[in-house]
Amino acid sequence: MSSRPRAEMIEETRAKLIASARQAFARLGYAKTSMDDLTAEAGLTRGALYHHFGDKQGLLAAVVEQIDTEMDGRLDAISAQVGDSWEGFVQRCRAYLQMAQEPEIRRIVLQDARAVLGQRLPAQEHCIESLERRLQALAEAGLISAAGGPALARLINGSLVEAALWIAAAEQPEPHLEQALAALELLLRGLRQA
Known part of the structure; x- marks a missing residue:
């Protein structure tokens, strides 16, 4: 088990998803951005995206x-x-x-x-x-x-x-x-x- 606090790990996951989405949305646009590619690029799962942002629109709102x-x-x-x-x-x-x-x-x-x-x-x-x-x-x-x-x-x-x-x-x-x-x-x- 990690010695890092849970809140720190949650924030790190959110930050990775936002950073990856920001790059993908800027490069490809929202419509052409694949959630599978985006989460793989961030080293995370689609489940992490849905857990933290609800859906692709929620992620866009965070970006x-x-x-x-x-x-x-x-x-x-x-x-x-x-x-x-x-x-x-x-x-x-x-x-x-x-x-x-x-x-x-x-x-x-x-x-x-x-x-x-x-x-x-x-x-x-x-x-x-x-x-x-x-x-x-x-x-x-x-x-x-x-x-x-x-x-x-x-x-x-x-x-x-x-x-x-x-x-x-x-x-x-x-x-x-x-x-x-x-x-x-x-x-x-x-x-x-x-």
Whole structure:
């Protein structure tokens, strides 16, 4: 019997499955990823996958959650690097759209997850709440109107997500990104208090 704690072994198994799925989903896409190949690559059984994630969709949701968490960390770092809170917010929005070109985010988060998991992705409410807090801070600093609240957070989040989906779906994403960044600038300029 192993001397390692059970919780550590469970976490290791989950991490192996997520890492293997993340690579396979990015390389082959969700539909073409074989659960037998994926679990064999991780050195585990299909039973382990079903035990920890329920099914292939559950595994995809876990992969998306991991990528979303990493994206949020990257966006937080971008915001933190800029001393000005408004400029930090603007750079964060721009970076989110730029991430739509990254192959892993493009395929797993913006294409497969949307198609398989539906319109409301697991981390979307967290993103909206985070955006609402940022907008509230900007309003308290007098940089934007305080009138928007949760509706404003949903409108901005929806705009960013839809633009990211549009970028990700394009065969040539660069022109779409350029157009989206220009439109974002116009949108944010209207939000800013004079």
